[in-house]
Amino acid sequence: MATTGMGRVLRVVRRAFGKGRGWALLLLAALFVLRVEDPEPLQLLRVKTFDVYQKIKPREVKQRPVTIVDLDERSLREVGQWPWPRTTVADLLQRLTAMGAIVIGFDIVFAEPDRMSPGIMQASMPGLDPATRQQMLAMPSNDEVFAQAIAQSRVVMGHSVRADAVPVPDDAPRPSVALIGSDVKDKLEQHAGILRNLSILDNAAAGRGIFNTTGEVDGLVRRVPMVVTVEGKDLYPSLSIEMLRVATGNQSIAVKARGTEGVEGVVIRPNVVQTDNRGRVWVYFSHYDTEKYVPAVDVLTGAVDPAKIAGKLILVGTSAVGLLDIKSSPLDAFLPGVEVHANIIENILGGEQIWRPRDADYLEATAALAIGIAVIVLVPMVRARWSAMVGAAGVAAMFGYSWYSFDTSLTLYDPVYPALVATLLYMYLTYVGYTAEEAQKRQVRQAFGQYLSPALVERLASDPTQLKLGGEMRDMTLMFCDVRGFTTISELFDAQGLTRLINRFLTPMTDIIMERRGTIDKYMGDCIMAFWNAPLDDANHARHACDSALAMIASLRGLNESLEREAKEEGRRHVPLNIGIGLNSGIVCVGNMGSEQRFDYSVLGDNVNLASRLEGQSKTYGVTVVLGEHTASQAPDYALLELDLIKVKGKTEAVRIFSLLGDPALAATEGFQALRAKHDRMLAAYRGQRWDEARALMAELRADAQAIGLHLDGLYDLYDERMEAYEANPPGAEWDGVFVATSK
Template sequence: MGQLIVSGRVITEMTQWLSKWFGWVRVLAFFGLLCGLAIRVGDPQPLATLRNATFDLYHQSKPRDLTPMPVSILDVDDRSIEEIGQWPWPRSRIAEMVTRATEQGAVAIGFDIVFAEPDRLSPARIAQDNPDLPPDLAEGLKKLPDNDSVLAAAFATSRVIVGQASVRTTAGNRAEKREMAPAAHATIGPDPTPYLIKFPDIVQNLPELEATAAGRGMFSARPDPDGVYRRVPLVMSVQGQIRLGLTPELLRVATGGQPFAVRSNDAGIEGVVLARQLIPTARDGTVWPYLTPSSRSRYISAADLLKDRMPQGRLAGHLVLVGTSAIGLEDFRATPLGVAMAGVEIHAQVLENIMAKTLLLRPNYTIAIELVTTLVLCGLVILFAPRLSARLLISSSFVLLAGYVGTSYYLFYDKRILLDASFPVIATATAVMLISTVNYLREERQRREIRSAFGQYVSRDLVDQLSRNQGKLTLGGESRQLTLLFSDVRGFTAIAEEFRDDPEALTLLMNKFLTILSRAIMEQKGTIDKFMGDAVMAFWNAPLDNDDHARATCRAALKMIADVDKFNKERLREQKRKRVAQRADKRRPWTKVHKINVGIGINTGQCVVGNMGSDTRFDYTALGDPVNVASRLEGQSRYYGLAIILGNATAQEVMSEFAVMELDRVRVVGKEVPETIFALLGAEDLRRIPSFQKVLVTNAGMLSAYREQDWDRAEALLEQLTVDVQPLDLQLKAYLEMYRSRIADLRVDPPGPDWDGVFASTKK
């Protein structure tokens, strides 16, 4: 139990160490890689199918060159059946073929055919099957030689290898099971039987044919799950005995009939020693034939042999395989070349491969190479992909994979070695995609974080628009109708003095205050141009269109004032709690809370808005005369004692929906043309109140008398206005006092008959 706890701690510490130095993504990717390698070792069918498809592609791109070899096929083709008669032929006719082929110089003859039952065309069997024959004719037939005996006699005078076919079961479908004669062989290394393809039983030839044959070979071959015959067993286990396939048995007999040997190691079978050479095999004793397209040059029609139409010496020194290519006999097999081929020709090509040493090779160590390659390629991707740009990652991955695929194809092309390119490529490509996906998600998260942070400086609408159209991140602007807002804190010096010993608290306070203003602007889809200390500049109708920009600006301004008022009340409540604590500690100094008052100037007009600055640093901002006027109006709010001052253009847009009152005609600093300014006192609910409408009428009369220099009537209306505003709780005291003071000054120093009623402001 203690050892398990210690092991668990070690694994945990190792995992923590790996995650610290490589990151969780890499650690998980490495664990995924190990799982992928384990799957490859298990070699599920989809991977095997993909690997075989890769080898087929190689095979089809460069089939083996067709070179003359002493291998021929004695073919029962469609023409032979047409001339000689339907299949099966009498065994006497087969015996004639053996005799003639031997006379023509055939070294050995192998049958891709099994003669498992007695010939029904033997004379005695014909007499037996036809009881109505005349007695003398029947007796004569019975005295004639048996066809199977004739064939056995022909076998005895030649080197004939009979073919045997495997069956996959031992029960229920065999009338008789004959034990197989053992094949003389030796083993070099560990017992190879566990690695061999196993067949529990075989279909043998007639005993008299087996007895006179020079050899016995298995011509069974199993296709891959997709039905393609890619491998042929050179050696296999049948009835628990090691047996050769038809083609190696044919070669063994032709080269003297010496026993064969199977060479193996701990990884499986290395090869078969035959005719004084080692024929390399896969670990299960199979070989990968390197095929050429089907060629009629290998074939000799059985009819040509039997009717003496074959050129003399055509079979001299040849190893002959007897089989069928007639369409009706259905002995065609799918091949890696993508076309079907007669089974006997596949055996012939295997024999050619063995003799010319051109078999495709897939040594046991290729699996280790593929696993190591996968580990290295995926490891490089996992280690370096997070640090590389997408372009460099894709290009470097392409170069690595192309190099490996090129190496794999070169080994096939030049060395006939089959090295799988599919699994390493797929595994590496998967690693690239997964790491790229993780990188993309990480960058997307960082982009969101940057957009969120960037949105603290400018409008989120601007951030979204720039994200969709980065081409707008260039210098230049456009002319647009904007409504601009400037705000500033009244008496900021006194507030700063309050925090002279705690500048961090002042910073925190102003951040909270500016957040309140920013939220009000953002809620109305405004663009914050910049923060200037305690001041804010914002505008509407850029970058996104807003046909209601003047009203949206007024709504934002009213909310700013209301939210700042709430903020002041919260600060006062907090200060009261602090004062209770301060009374208990006489050493702590008494602190005073200064109320934050905001002045806002709003103006509407045609401006240039866009990216302004240098080619290395620029801001999205607005320029134009309306911008300057809005800034000056914000400054005038202090003089008139009102929170929100509107320019004439803005007031004309919104006065039908907001409580707007005319204040004055002023010539602000830096402008010659006077501007009629208004106060924004509230929303539509205030505008609809009859008492407010009365205030507007009285104020309009006061301004008219003032501009006509009727000082007595102006002062009388100021007194009336003082009374009218009381029920509404409008903060017009400073405004009224300003006009009383101004009228008093004008009585002493009259402006003259040409006075236009414009007040020339001397302060910004």
């Protein structure tokens, strides 16, 4: 009982994990590990999908709270190449403040003293008189002038991160960033140092922020950190978030932690800017917007429309290619870096932040698991077309939901990973199914290629469900075909010549059988065993067998003519090939027969043995083809003559046997119909022991048969001999007309 139970368990396991499902589950587990590791190619696929969403639905510019004062090509051409004297920048700053700018942020760092300051310039003027030199030294530096202008305005100076640590000046202002909750400095973007402005400038400013916007794997800017960690200890805000702090009058900003998971957001009271775990915001870009740009030269000359400055947050930056601040966004391949900050500020002020939920990874993994299991279950069970439709519908649903979330709430869900899981599993399981199907087809071709016609083999290989291996009971027609007098013929040839002869005989006979949907069971020397209605269904199996027998007889005539011609050319005796064919229909067992080491697709049963016995009786009755009664009943329109009621060797019951003499065309002729009627009367006289009447009819039958091209002398000679024997030894009144065969 325990063994039986274990067997059931093993069968259940095989069904559950068969057809590639076990390896598919391992592949699914590997894909989960891949998602946990999240390599760059997978990240790139994800963000590229989000890029497509932005391209489909870019942010509409509804209002412009930010104006960019642009150090563009025209400004550089008319004012002079950069860097400009700090007095010119101070003039720019004073004009912006006077026109009502709320906050002015510099997407530029002023790290070195202005070389155009009078005190510095005098050192490079060797011919200068002492009085003038002293006068120049006493003048305020350009940086002092600029610092004074900064102090009189609300300015946020820009800092740039560095890959190397640099000393922090003692008088450097401290960053205005605090922590709420856990210490998440290690979760933020890490940098070794900062390239600062001159202390005189930084100390005069209302705020300081990092303006770097590093691109991702492919160089596109998508996420920008709102706070970074420098030297592993100090927190520094981004330029955009610092400008908002100054604009709202907050003394500081705070990084709000989400337990130990990372950053939840950046607080600028009373609002919280949503970020990812690393303190980054997704930037929702509008297309390059020339309307928000004002050339710096127009501010300096007073040509600018004051409405573009008043009440605005001003960013001073550059679109000039030569100043190397060109970025790429999902929408624009060439975008001034300063506009990234403008987009961030507009996102926050306009409430149009792109947001990737905290549980997005979990939901995406759950979706991947669900569709992965569905694919693993369905693909081996249903046709590839239907499973592909189900998988495609699941993938489409995920992409649809992902787009819907972005379209309605700017929420980012990744459809790529679940789709990738579904696609890879589908491809793997389809490949497994394909290879299994190909192996099955190959097995079918190997098993039946020698027995069936190529067309039938391909039909069977294309739909192996038509094949039932292992044995089944079927109504079939069996054929045995043997060469008469083969021993005499073999004496005329050596081994090689005899082999060639057999091949010349078997090849056309085999082709004829296969062309008529027959299956070759085996060759036994000069004997062919074949059958119909297996492995493929054949409703007309008896008729196809009869057609094959008639075609084999016709083919043999042509072969004998060729052999006779060759024998004359070689000067040897010619013995024509003659065959005997036995056909019988009935229920037999068909399937793989043999041992575990070797087996063949073959047939077994009493009706098989009878077909073999009928072939042996063809010589006795002097005809080529002998049919059993069941075969004759399925081909009633063929030219058939009843031969006898006979008990063949090994059988206890009599069987009615027939001879196949021609096709339905011959059977429909008046000559054959008259012959058959007279033949039936002869048999009735014979079985009624009216010997004289039977002899008289046979005399007429010999002439009638010859008249329509049939040779039945051997058959009627046999009946003459029997009647002579019965006259000498009468069978008695109880005789039922059955002849008992004494040989096979």
